[in-house]
Amino acid sequence: MSNLDRQASLSVCGGRGFVVAEPVRELLPPRHVKLGESTEVRRLLPNLGRRMVGAWCFVDHYGPDDIADEPGMQVPPHPHMGLQTVSWLHEGEVLHRDSVGSLQTVRPRELGLMTSGRAISHSEESPKPHARFLHGAQLWVALPDAHRHVEPHFQHHADLPRVTAAGLDATVILGSLDGAASPGTTYTPIVGADLSLTAGADLRLPLDPDFEYAVLAMSGEAHVDGVPVQAGSMLYLGCGRTDLPLRASSDASVMLLGGEPFEEEIVMFWNWIGRSHEDIAQAREDWMNGTRFGEVKGYGGPPLPAPSLPPTHLKPRGRVR
Known part of the structure; x- marks a missing residue:
């Protein structure tokens, strides 16, 4: 799901000003957001305490x-620019349509990766018929300035690399982890991985000390560097880590998100990422006029x-807390 908040506000993100250069344990509570009449999501980023983790x-x-x-x-069909969307499911299916002609059903632990580049629009819906339960995460990756105007495209990867150890089955979504690399296209040094932990798991996961990291709890309860994280919460971990202690007394699943701190300052509004208020204003005008973002057919x-x-004219100022 994308940002359907009708009371959207401008967010300024990026820059290294608030990157924590050492290991920390900063628990980020979710903000509950209603999407439509019946759907509620738990929003972890942007958060009042943390705006970005890598890209x-x-x-x-x-x-x-x-x-x-x-x-x-x-x-329904809606626009994006300056970012990549990552659709990640644990249960259910999502039918993706977009303005470059993609039509793809994304299933659990398959990567649906849409690179908006300069402009794209898409829709997401549960197929008919569909599974009983729907459970997953929707994530965005900011594109660096050198690549934010690339041609829009969509990738679907059903077979992703895995890393296994005693009590761990990890699927590499983006970037690389412990030598296993995702086929998904990336534009900054980044990692995303789904970690399934079995009861009794007690291990240390190798990390890149130059990355900053966070863990999103998907289900069950895991202890991440000694901190219990429950489903729907996120633990920010900072930088400077060479490994991460993980423990689970029952089956649990978490997502590891990380990357090099994003140096550029960005402006994020609704479903767009730009570098200035003018970027966003032009995107809004183009969407409302039916230009630039194309047409989603079949929805x-x-x-x-x-x-x-x-009414405010906001300029990017970095990682504002």
Whole structure:
């Protein structure tokens, strides 16, 4: 799911000013956001305490939701620019359509990676019929200035590399982990991995000390560097780590997110990332006028209108807390 908040506000992110250069244990509580009439997500990024982790700039956790008698996910066509979207499921399916002609059903632990580049629009919906439960995460990766105007494209990878150890089965979503590299295209040094821990797991996961990291708890309860993290919460870990202690007394699943701290300062509003207020204003005008972002064909409903811009003229100022 994307950002459907009708009360969207400008966020300034990026820069190294608030990157923690040493290991920390900073627990980030979620903000509960209603999407539509029946869906609620737990938003972890941007957060009042932390705006980015590497190039990861947006994280929603949703479910498990029982949608047996519901339409499930129904996200009408909407635009993106300057970012990549990562669709990651533990349960259910999502049918992706976009303005470059992609039509793909994404299933659990398959990578749906959309690079918006200069402009794209897409829709997301639960297929008919669909599974009873829907559970997953929607994440965004900010594109660096050198690549934010690339041609839009969509990638689907059903077979992703895995890292296994006693009590651990890790799927590498983006970047590389312990020598295993995802086929997904990246534009900054980054890592994303889904870590399944079995009861009794007690291990240390190798990390890159130049990256900053966070862990998103998906299900169960794991202890990350001694801190219990429950589903729907995120633990920010800072930089300077060569490994990460993980322990689970029962089955649990977490997502490891990390990357080199994102140096550039960005402006994020609704579903767009730019470098200035003017970038965002132009994107809004283009979307409302039906230009630049293309057309999503096959979705049974109208596209989403963009929210109004705030009256303030905001300039990026870095990692504002």
